[in-house]
Amino acid sequence: MPTCEICGKNVAVLTRVLIEGAEVSVCRDCSRLGKPVLMISKLKNPGKPTLTTGVQTVKPPRQPKTSNRDIEKSIESYSLVENYGFLVKSARERMGLSPEELGVKLGEKASVIRKIEQGKLKPDNVLARKLEHFLKIKLLVPSTEIKPVGVSKVEEERGLTIGDLLKGIVEKTEE
Numbered sequence: 078m079p080t081c082e083i084c085g086k087n088v089a090v091l092t093r094v095l096i097e098g099a100e101v102s103v104c105r106d107c108s109r110l111g112k113p114v115l116m117i118s119k120l121k122n123p124g125k126p127t128l129t130t131g132v133q134t135v136k137p138p139r140q141p142k143t144s145n146r147d148i149e150k151s152i153e154s155y156s157l158v159e160n161y162g163f164l165v166k167s168a169r170e171r172m173g174l175s176p177e178e179l180g181v182k183l184g185e186k187a188s189v190i191r192k193i194e195q196g197k198l199k200p201d202n203v204l205a206r207k208l209e210h211f212l213k214i215k216l217l218v219p220s221t222e223i224k225p226v227g228v229s230k231v232e233e234e235r236g237l238t239i240g241d242l243l244k245g246i247v248e249k250t251e252e
Contacts, residue, residue, distance in 0.1 A: 082101045086106075097111075162194045164214050164216065202217065
């Protein structure tokens with residue numbers, strides 16, 4: 078009689094299961110520990126096992142979902158205008174709202190709205206979009222990448238190092 082590879086019992090029927098990535102032949106009691114692959118049956122003829130296919134679990138393919146990261150990537154190429162605090166405050170006052178009321182409508186704290194209006198806090202791109210949409214103002218403008226002046230060809234190929242930055246700071250302080 079065949080033996081279970083997990084518990085060692087001698088049984089007439091073994092089931093092939095997948096346990097933690099390994100295919101093993103187990104008894105009925107141990108088969109609950111994995112997913113069935115095929116069934117090996119040894120009843121009368123111990124020399125020839127008859128194979129019967131078992132049930133295999135097949136997961137349907139997942140639909141690719143749009144994540145917030147993809148949305149943020151499309152927004153990342155924008156920068157905040159310089160007078161964002163004044164724009165937010167004037168638009169809020171034009172609509173006749175207090176910072177508390179605007180905060181409630183946008184799902185933000187009133188203190189966050191006040192700090193943005195004072196220029197002490199820069200809103201992230203998502204909050205800036207909310208403010209733009211609700212207050213009907215323009216806070217985000219497409220940003221342009223500015224390349225640092227005076228970078229040599231060698232520095233471009235190997236990249237900028239901390240030593241290069243320190244040299245630049247030392248040169249500026251000496252001038």
